[in-house]
Amino acid sequence: MSKDQPQHGENGATRRDFLKLAGLLTAALLPACRRVEEYIVPYRTGPEWNIPGADISYATCMPHAQGAVPLLAVCQEGRPTRLHPNPEYPDHSGLDAITQATILDLYSPQRATAPTFHGRPADPAEFEGAFAAWSRNVRENGRIGFLFHQAQSPVREALIREIRQKNPNARFYAWEPLASHEEQALAASIAPGTVQTCHLDQASRILTIGRDFLGLFPIGPNRAFSLGKTPEGEHYAHPQGQYAKLTKLYAAETDYTITGGIADNRYPLHPDETATLIHALAASLHQLTGHPDLAPYGSEPLHGTPLHRWAHACMEDLHRHSGESLILLAPEAPASLHRVVLTLNVILQATESTLTFHRKPENPIPYGDLLLDLRQKTIETLFILAPQDTFDTLPELHAALRDTPIESIRLAYYDNDLLSAHCTWTIPATHYLEEWGMEYDPSGRLCLRQPMILPLHDSASELEILSGLIGSKGKLITAGNAPNNLSPAYHRTRKTFNLLLGIPAYEQETLWQQTLRQGYTSATAYPAIHTIPKPPAHAIPPGALKPGIALLRRPWSYRAYDGRYRRNLWLQEMPDPVSGMACGDAALLSPELAASLGGKTEGLQTLTAAIRTTHISCPALPYPGIPHNTVILPRHIDLPGSRLQAFASSLRLSPLPRRTEAIHPPTILRGSVEHAPQLLDAPPGTTGQPPTLNLADRTPDTREQWGMSIDLNICTGCNACLIACRAENNIPLVGKQELIKGRDLQWIRIDRYLRHRPGASSPTLQSVPVACQQCEAAPCESVCPVNATVHTDDGLNAMVYPRCWGTRYCSANCPYKARKFNFFDYAKASEADTKYQRNPNVTVRSRGVMEKCSYCVQRIVQAKARHRSGLMQGTGERPSTELELTEDMLRLPHGAVQTACQQACPQQAITFGNLLKLAKPSATYNAQSSPRASRLLDNLGTRPRTAYLSRYSPPPNRD
Numbered sequence: 001m002s003k004d005q006p007q008h009g010e011n012g013a014t015r016r017d018f019l020k021l022a023g024l025l026t027a028a029l030l031p032a033c034r035r036v037e038e039y040i041v042p043y044r045t046g047p048e049w050n051i052p053g054a055d056i057s058y059a060t061c062m063p064h065a066q067g068a069v070p071l072l073a074v075c076q077e078g079r080p081t082r083l084h085p086n087p088e089y090p091d092h093s094g095l096d097a098i099t100q101a102t103i104l105d106l107y108s109p110q111r112a113t114a115p116t117f118h119g120r121p122a123d124p125a126e127f128e129g130a131f132a133a134w135s136r137n138v139r140e141n142g143r144i145g146f147l148f149h150q151a152q153s154p155v156r157e158a159l160i161r162e163i164r165q166k167n168p169n170a171r172f173y174a175w176e177p178l179a180s181h182e183e184q185a186l187a188a189s190i191a192p193g194t195v196q197t198c199h200l201d202q203a204s205r206i207l208t209i210g211r212d213f214l215g216l217f218p219i220g221p222n223r224a225f226s227l228g229k230t231p232e233g234e235h236y237a238h239p240q241g242q243y244a245k246l247t248k249l250y251a252a253e254t255d256y257t258i259t260g261g262i263a264d265n266r267y268p269l270h271p272d273e274t275a276t277l278i279h280a281l282a283a284s285l286h287q288l289t290g291h292p293d294l295a296p297y298g299s300e301p302l303h304g305t306p307l308h309r310w311a312h313a314c315m316e317d318l319h320r321h322s323g324e325s326l327i328l329l330a331p332e333a334p335a336s337l338h339r340v341v342l343t344l345n346v347i348l349q350a351t352e353s354t355l356t357f358h359r360k361p362e363n364p365i366p367y368g369d370l371l372l373d374l375r376q377k378t379i380e381t382l383f384i385l386a387p388q389d390t391f392d393t394l395p396e397l398h399a400a401l402r403d404t405p406i407e408s409i410r411l412a413y414y415d416n417d418l419l420s421a422h423c424t425w426t427i428p429a430t431h432y433l434e435e436w437g438m439e440y441d442p443s444g445r446l447c448l449r450q451p452m453i454l455p456l457h458d459s460a461s462e463l464e465i466l467s468g469l470i471g472s473k474g475k476l477i478t479a480g481n482a483p484n485n486l487s488p489a490y491h492r493t494r495k496t497f498n499l500l501l502g503i504p505a506y507e508q509e510t511l512w513q514q515t516l517r518q519g520y521t522s523a524t525a526y527p528a529i530h531t532i533p534k535p536p537a538h539a540i541p542p543g544a545l546k547p548g549i550a551l552l553r554r555p556w557s558y559r560a561y562d563g564r565y566r567r568n569l570w571l572q573e574m575p576d577p578v579s580g581m582a583c584g585d586a587a588l589l590s591p592e593l594a595a596s597l598g599g600k601t602e603g604l605q606t607l608t609a610a611i612r613t614t615h616i617s618c619p620a621l622p623y624p625g626i627p628h629n630t631v632i633l634p635r636h637i638d639l640p641g642s643r644l645q646a647f648a649s650s651l652r653l654s655p656l657p658r659r660t661e662a663i664h665p666p667t668i669l670r671g672s673v674e675h676a677p678q679l680l681d682a683p684p685g686t687t688g689q690p691p692t693l694n695l696a697d698r699t700p701d702t703r704e705q706w707g708m709s710i711d712l713n714i715c716t717g718c719n720a721c722l723i724a725c726r727a728e729n730n731i732p733l734v735g736k737q738e739l740i741k742g743r744d745l746q747w748i749r750i751d752r753y754l755r756h757r758p759g760a761s762s763p764t765l766q767s768v769p770v771a772c773q774q775c776e777a778a779p780c781e782s783v784c785p786v787n788a789t790v791h792t793d794d795g796l797n798a799m800v801y802p803r804c805w806g807t808r809y810c811s812a813n814c815p816y817k818a819r820k821f822n823f824f825d826y827a828k829a830s831e832a833d834t835k836y837q838r839n840p841n842v843t844v845r846s847r848g849v850m851e852k853c854s855y856c857v858q859r860i861v862q863a864k865a866r867h868r869s870g871l872m873q874g875t876g877e878r879p880s881t882e883l884e885l886t887e888d889m890l891r892l893p894h895g896a897v898q899t900a901c902q903q904a905c906p907q908q909a910i911t912f913g914n915l916l917k918l919a920k921p922s923a924t925y926n927a928q929s930s931p932r933a934s935r936l937l938d939n940l941g942t943r944p945r946t947a948y949l950s951r952y953s954p955p956p957n958r959d
Contacts, residue, residue: 052077053840059086059519061439061447062099062432065150065176066217068439068447069099070519080106080433080452081839082727084903086519091443093221094906097719098561100727101570105413105431106456107836110567112415112428113457119421128475130425134409135474137381141169145379147370148462149386150176152440155489155496157363159466166470171379173370177390177562178555180331185338186357189533193362195526196355197443200224200247203326203354205318207250209277209341210269210330212257214716214907215577216556217331220442222906226714231952236709236911236926248954250314252277255554255632256588256625258577258716261765264953267310268590268627268762271552271645274333275543278340280311281327282539288319291347296539310761318348326354332555339536346533357533358526360444374400382406383469385462387413387429388564393555393635393642398422411462414567428459434479435461436489438497444526446500448493448516455480463489500524548647549593551609553633555644557585558719563635569733569833570723573744577717578765579621580752582744583736585634586619593629594622599653606657607631610650614640620653624754625762703891705795706855707915708899709927710769711949715909717767721901722748725771728856728900730838730845733830738823745820747771747853748901757953766951769901771853772797772818773936773944780810780819788850795915795945796855806848815937819852855912856899863897894922915945 050056056075061068070089074082083103085095105111115122117130138144144167148156163170186194198213200206201224213219227234231241251263254271269277279297286294303309318325325348329341345355373379382401389412391397401408401422410423413431420426434456437449460468460478467488468476479487497515498508501523515521558577560566575582591601599605600622607620609631618637626632631651633639639646725731731745738744748771754763774797780789781797788803789810811819825847827834838844841858845851871889894913902910913922927933932949 050077057084058450058452059088059448059517060433060452061441061449061519062102063151063153063437063439063449065178067152067442068449069095070441070447071095071099072519073103073433073452075452076840078453079836081837088518089520090522091221091441093223094720094908095724095904096906097558097574097723098565098571100720100723100904101565101568101574102431103433103727103837104568104570104833105565106433106453107833108414108567109832110414110416111457112412112417112426112459114428115458116420116426118424122425127425131468131476132474134381134383135469135471138163138170138469139166141167143169143171143378143380145171145173145370145373145382147173147175147382147384147386149388149390150174152360153437154361154440154446154500155438155463155492156466158496158499159463159470159492162470163466171368171373173373174367175370175386175391175394177393178332181333181335182329182331182338185335185342186533188335189339189342189536190357190529190531191359193359194529195358195360195442197358198326198328199354199356200326201227202324204228204245204247204324205250205321206247206326206328207252207281207314207318208259208263208328209274210253210255210333211328212253212259213328214259214262215257215718216558216561219328223908226907226909229714230711231713231932232926232930235923236930237923239926239929239931241930241932243952246952246954248317250317252310254552254627254630256578256623256765258558258718258765260625260762261578261767262714262716263764265314265760266625266762266764267307268625269307270545270627270630271550272543272545273307274330275337275540277307277311278329278337278344279540279542280308281315281344282340284312284315285319285344285347288315289347293343293347293535306761323349323353326350336536336540339533340540342533343535346535351532357529357531358444359529360440360526371396371400374404374406377404377406380406382408383465384408384410384419384423385465387411387462389414389417389419389566390563391419392563393638395638395642411460411465427465428457430455430459430461430464430479434459435463436487436493437461437463438493440524441520444524445520445522446497446515446524447520448497450516451479451487454485461487461489463487463492467492546647548629548649549651550630551611551633551639551646551648552630553637553639553644554635557635559585560635569830570726573733573739573746574719574722575750577719577750577767578752579623580750581621583739584619585636586621587634587637588621588623588626588632589630590626590628591622591624593626593631594620594653597651597653604656606654608652608654609648611640611646611648619656624756625765702916703794703887705915706774706860706912707795707924707928707945707947708774708855708902708910708912709924709933709947709949711907711909711911711927712766712768712951713932713949714907715767715769716907717750717752717765717769718906719750720904720906721769721910722746722750724900724904725853727837728839728842729854730827730834730842732826732844733833734826735829738826743821743823745822745826745851747818747820747851749818755951764953768948770816770818770936771946773816773942773946774853774855776943776945777941779813779815779940779942783809783813785809794860796857796860797852798857799851799854801843801845801849801851804849806850808850810850815940815942819850822847822849822851856897859899860897863892867892867896891918894920894924 057072060073061070070086072084072086073080074084080103083100085092115127160172186196198219200220211217214222228247231243231246232238249263250265251260252267252269253260254269260266282294282297286298327341327344329338345351408423409425410420411429412420412426413429432449433452435451439447441447460476464478464487477488479485503511556562559571559574565571572583587607595601602622605620608617616637725747734743734745748769751768751770753766755766756763778797781791785807786803786805788800790798792798808821811821822845827844899912902912911924911927913924915925927949928947930949933947934950935944935947
């Protein structure tokens with residue numbers, strides 16, 4: 001007893017004495033614990049149109065190899081914070097995840113900030129002297145080379161023509177990791193400069209062969225495809241729907257893409273079977289039509305293999321819907337296959353409705369072979385004006401720069417760029433939100449790019465460097481040192497704009513300002529061509545399967561595109577739309593192949609392969625739907641000779657040395673459709689119910705009761721909603737180690753289900769976005785001890801952050817697991833990357849606070865303020881005290897509020913609005929009245945405000 005409870009005298013101090021001492025020390029230190037003084041620096045002269053705290057949106061565009069992407073940049077106090085789709089653009093269809101995430105690159109701490117010489121910071125005078133020497137070399141017939149990324153920029157083409165006039169010895173090169181042979185085939189079949197436009201809204205039957213047109217390689221607005229997959233029609237105005245007229249999508253692909261995941265009938269295609277499939281399609285169409293252009297394919301067997309049977313059943317359906325059918329082929333496929341597909345589309349009468357051709361201005365610039373010129377020492381100085389870090393798949397260029405004694409100047413966006421290590425000079429590159437420019441979109445409309453902010457670093461754009469090199473002063477003038485900050489790129493853009501449109505001098509300023517506000521002009525749209533494509537002179541031979549296991553390297557990624565966005569942390573923490581992996585990639589192979597290699601049929605494992613003398617190792621994930629004897633490797637795995645395909649001499653699977661949850665997909669759910677029958681595959685007319693609102697337990701708001709619907713028939717799981725939510729609501733980065741522990745803070749979780757349907761050749765993928773369901777009877781509210789989560793009169797389940805103690809009772813009681821907890825001060829830890837991007841209208845949460853989806857309550861508040869301001873402006877001189885406003889007048893019209901996820905969704909799968917039954921119901925009310933509508937875990941009595949419209953697909957063709 002004495003040892004357990006020692007006497008006070010044994011240690012000389014009592015507990016009371018300790019508390020006294022602690023109190024004295026606390027009192028002594030308390031004056032030092034005060035708020036740090038910070039000073040707000042206001043405008044010296046503020047813009048007269050600026051309202052402090054209000055958003056200002058400017059039209060601009062993002063350059064892209066396939067054509068400009070028009071968008072709106074949302075700025076606050078002169079600082080770009082978010083990117084939104086341009087609603088006035090005719091082909092707008094939301095904004096994809098990668099485009100939205102590029103705003104984070106603007107503020108990246110990894111950006112190059114100053115010129116360097118052999119890797120060390122360059123003295124400004126030293127750099128000016130070097131630039132003057134380069135300029136003289138350009139103007140005095142020096143042997144100069146310029147390497148660009150592909151872009152549809154008439155301003156750059158005009159500058160290149162000037163350089164060629166001044167220096168006939170100048171050479172020009174273009175590099176794009178993702179090559180396309182489509183235009184080559186169109187040039188051979190119709191005429192050079194021909195491009196094709198697909199009209200998905202006119203197609204009722206679509207076959208895609210390896211083309212991810214709903215993902216990274218679009219062919220038009222995704223909403224055009226979505227309308228054909230919505231039986232209730234636009235705005236869900238016909239609740240009973242027209243299921244017989246739904247668009248049916250066939251997909252034959254090797255890799256698993258989001259387009260294949262949403263297909264009604266998907267076939268796993270071996271990489272060597274693409275030509276065989278097209279050969280079989282041509283033979284089937286010849287049997288059905290007897291068309292002479294397909295006579296060489298008449299001897300092809302129609303029912304010999306499962307592939308032939310699938311092709312024949314597919315072509316029969318396409319032929320029955322002639323004039324409404326469309327066949328698409330992967331852009332990287334050989335031009336000979338593209339020409340055969342063009343012939344098939346002509347015979348199916350697609351060229352009269354679903355497919356049209358246009359002619360773009362020919363590019364007279366001859367692009368040469370850079371590697372050949374480097375070996376032959378044709379050039380002495382090389383300007384690499386492609387700032388994106390995409391040259392990791394071109395090791396020959398790295399070796400040539402390292403071994404060839406030429407002066408190389410690299411326009412680099414990031415520090416420690418792989419290619420910059422072999423270059424003599426590096427010049428920091430501007431972000432596209434910091435520069436002037438002009439590009440064509442895929443339809444030929446001119447899109448203007450204007451700077452949202454002055455360059456944050458000592459950087460230059462491609463157009464500024466080209467302008468400086470041909471200038472008589474031989475000086476690099478940028479927006480940072482130009483008079484009135486008007487970059488030479490601005491003057492070049494205006495000059496080219498006026499020349500292309502042929503505008504009289506007295507109209508130039510008016511049309512320029514109008515186009516600048518709108519973001520584009522349709523005056524330059526490519527003219528239509530009414531020419532029937534010529535069939536190829538010779539038939540293509542059917543492909544032959546080679547023995548062995550094919551290793552196919554994927555040249556792209558949903559998180560990095562062609563590699564240029566691999567440093568974007570939003571995209572790295574974003575789960576892959578197919579596998580669900582974050583902060584890592586893995587090889588995909590079929591479960592049958594995994595079992596034959598001695599591995600498990602599910603779960604992450606280690607793949608080790610030998611290709612002659614080369615050995616590779618990476619994580620691997622068995623995934624249903626991958627063709628047998630095929631392994632899909634992630635883009636960062638290098639095959640010998642930089643090839644995309646090789647055959648393994650040996651292959652084995654082994655367990656991972658340790659469990660890595662950051663790579664292991666925690667959200668992919670395998671199994672049959674019975675996991676969620678109402679959501680995933682419900683027959684029409686069995687699950688629907690109109691929205692029921694039980695408001696007896698509180699004073700209801702008779703103006704608005706907010707709700708949301710998500711249409712699973714058109715949701716592809718592309719993650720556009722996830723990135724939009726992150727940008728809008730200041731969701732911080734947490735890092736890979738926290739993701740390993742399952743502490744991600746994404747407000748939207750995308751669950752994935754593999755749907756195995758009888759008669760289908762491959763399972764299809766169903767994505768289900770899950771966020772806070774805004775339950776009427778929310779289980780989280782009843783367990784919060786401090787009333788930090790409450791219900792508002794208009795139906796929102798709101799969070800009061802200052803009250804939250806972080807007990808996490810609400811998270812434990814939420815059946816949807818939609819609440820996220822700040823285990824640490826993630827916002828402060830990620831300030832270097834996200835501080836300047838944050839939305840000032842949303843609270844930045846601190847450590848120990850629970851957070852979740854709020855239905856973008858800040859947007860609701862802003863919409864109400866705008867609506868009431870509009871009512872006041874329409875009253876003339878009458879004072880506000882004399883106004884008589886009814887409930888109908890104060891009610892927000894449908895469409896006045898768009899949540900961030902709804903606004904960004906390329907498929908328009910999300911609707912948000914008022915659930916009250918009004919004289920003119922909202923699209924959300926109509927959607928929730930559809931027979932396809934159901935709610936997650938509604939049997940628990942939570943009464944969610946978010947409804948899901950179940951997926952409905954026509955029966956698949958049997959093999």
